[in-house]
Amino acid sequence: MRQTGRHRQTARDNETNWNTQTDSQRQCDKLEHTNRQPETTPKIYSLHIRSDITYRFSNTLVTSKVANPDTVSREAKFDVTLPNEAFITKFKLIINNKTYDGEVKEKEEAKQQYEAAKDRGQSAGQIVAKPRETNMFEIMVNVAAQEKVIFELTYQELLRRKKGRYSHVTYINPGQLVNDFLIEVKINESRALSELEVPAIRNDILTDDDTEDDNELAVIERPSPKSALITYRPTIDQQRQESERGIRGQFVVEYDIERENLAGELLVVNGYFVHYFAPDELPPLPMDIVFILDKSGSMNGRKIVQLKEAMNRIFSDMRTDDRFTIMTFDGSTRFWRNTLVSVTDQTLLEAKDFVDKIPAMGSTNINAALVRGISSRAPVIIFLTDGEPTTGITNPTQILSNVRSQNEGEVPIFSLAFGRGADYKFTKKLAAQNNGLGRKIYEDSDSSLQILGFIEEISTVLLKNVTFKYLNDKVNQTTLTKTNYNTVFGGSEVIISGRLADKTTQGLSTNDLPLKITGTGKDEPFICVYPLPPIKIDRDINVTKDVSIGGYFSKITEKLWAYLTVKQMLRKLDALTDKDEKQKVNDRILQLSIKVNIYCKENA
Structure with missing residues (x-):
């Protein structure tokens, strides 16, 4: 929110x-x-x-x-x-x-x-x-x-x-x-x-x-x-x-x-810790992207114009070491190039010309577009649609199942639901099940900027396949929030939280927390081993008069841990299809929400 x-x-x-x-x-x-x-x-x-x-x-x-x-x-x-x-x-x-x-x-x-x-x-x-x-x-x-x-x-x-x-x-x-x-x-x-x-x-x-x-x-x-x-x-x-x-x-x-430590920062209060990680100083990795764009009849008019505006801006912002191709779909699919091509002045001109000439007509075969896009073995897929499937396989649950079975390489799929007719619930599930993010694009005069903004958020990848390991026995491993990330984007921040194993620990830990971060960087594997010292807390911190340090602040790490845990369970719900598993996750969300007094949709 x-x-x-x-x-x-x-x-x-x-x-x-x-x-x-x-x-x-x-x-x-x-x-x-x-x-x-x-x-x-x-x-x-x-x-x-x-x-x-x-x-x-x-x-x-x-x-x-x-x-x-x-x-x-x-x-x-x-x-x-x-x-x-x-x-x-x-x-x-x-x-x-x-x-x-x-x-x-x-x-x-x-x-x-x-x-x-x-x-x-x-x-x-x-x-x-x-x-x-x-x-x-x-x-x-x-x-x-x-x-x-x-x-x-x-x-x-x-x-x-x-x-x-x-x-x-x-x-x-x-x-x-x-x-x-x-x-x-x-x-x-x-x-x-x-x-x-x-x-x-x-x-x-x-x-x-x-x-x-x-x-x-x-x-x-x-x-x-x-x-x-x-x-x-x-x-x-x-x-x-x-x-x-x-x-x-x-x-x-x-x-x-300001940031000083590549491994991030550690906040420890009353037996809970929060680790912030934002390695902005790392060079970005080259991006290999397949854009899958809906050109069905419902895109006719302002939406197709805004999509073309957004794509032209996106092409202009691509780096010279990136590679890309484009697929359009209606009732059938068509690739601009059958393989990924490098970013050059010539390929960008040709891509812009291809996009400018896209007509909006036909039905919507989402299943065929996604399955064929995955078969291209693209490292990243950006999928945009403005409607629901109208031809081919039209059952969203079956489409999601087909994509899961085809996506053995776990290609990240970033999905955009464009306009009022788009099935945002479907595109959100598609992203959650395939290591991506979903976003709703509102049908207004700024739609092209909304699309552009989303692409900008995910276009700079600093690390891939990132894993966080806390090496000593002070951390209760079963309480950790997500520790594996497919991508770490530039300008973003990864936050991990958990409980310390020693429940008697009060206030700040005086010891370093050994940490190992591994991943794939631009030029070589990324390995970072640090004793991560806790943030020095200013005990005179000025909070609002309505909130006491003994209440709100003393539980800030517990609140953050609960917040992150519930958010990740909500995202897991988006990816689940089994009713029994969904009920188990819902029950866990409810129990934790009641325990820490937070309210979310699944409580209802």
Whole structure:
């Protein structure tokens, strides 16, 4: 999850109760605060969003205060869309100085408790996830006549490094002018911040402009080289300059840190460790890629134009030691070249000419395209489709099975689902089962930039077939998160976590942790053996006043371990086909989620 949520309010008479459930949202990586309301709907008089980022781990508290000026009770309805990578950890209402806490529970237990409380006329809450709608939560609360209600939601996410930066994004759209409006982001990192930017409020659409103005209303303080405090508090007049419905857009904080050790960094707190690995100084490997592009009739119009724009940009960015070819498909398949060709001025011109002349027509034979693409023995496949299979083998489960049986060399397949008609569930499973990544491309004016951005994320490979081994007996090997990676991309970061074998270990470990990293580099095998010293923790670290060091910070590594473990189990679910195995993984996710109090889709 990369962006933050939205509140929407509607009104109708109702008994006093509150309930949370998910709803759909166009972009999963945003949290957007919106308010759609009749004239007499309760008023948001205060909206505070406070984020505390400690070693890439963000803890965010959303506080919305609502007043009902009407002479009758009104129901306030909030839609909160979380960042795509976030988990809810706490939610509560404060009504007449009484706090109603929500808990992560199994669906049937939560439903029964909620219905029973509702029948008694009591305040109650639950989180329910609807199918395919993973990130929007709907909260309903009755606000009595001329009374106030406070809603608080806490969520956590691990900021993922992309293109050399961590990005923390808050979508703001209260739908009205808010008298007390505050966004506060605190950063405390293990090393000095090498970059820090707060650009002007962005909209949803990507642009070609690499230069952005600074956010003139954002105040940046630097208490130390490793920390920063960003405050954004627009006045009513400043909000009105945008519109009478307030400010709308993305509030973004981007940063990176200095790095000294090729083996990465180690954070150890209270018996758990987290290892960060980002070897940016390594030279990139040459890329061998087969582009498999959908040219069926549904691609006709703006989509085929945007695909051509994106491919021409991608060709221009390829390195001279890369090799590539192109396959197009509709009801049948066609290769531009039957073998991979080197990048030269001539081959790029010919490839661009081929792409420019691609017509959009015919049916969609996804099975034939993937099976033939795998038979080309390409080291990497990038697959793009805008629809569902309409000819040949049309059963997605059978197609996935065929691809698995054909892909004996475990060729990574990076899949893009382009537009509203694309089967994103299928393409995500395809990527998960074949060592790749899946991405949804939204059908907007910036579609070509979305495609280009995804390719840029995966086009610089620093290492292949990477394995991490922790060599002494202090690590409980059964608790380790993923330690084998098919690829490590430039500008990204690999994060591994686990428990120490000695459960009595408290605070920081004073000993080095021997580590061996092996993989394939550009010119030779990569072997890195290090005694990895722990990060020196600043015990005076400045976290938000709502979070104590004894609570949040003392459990930061455990939270990170649980977060990574659940995320990896969710990805495993995407790859599984056996119902019994899927149920076992779902049960494990639920048990861990309840233990550490995090909420995700599978809990529902």
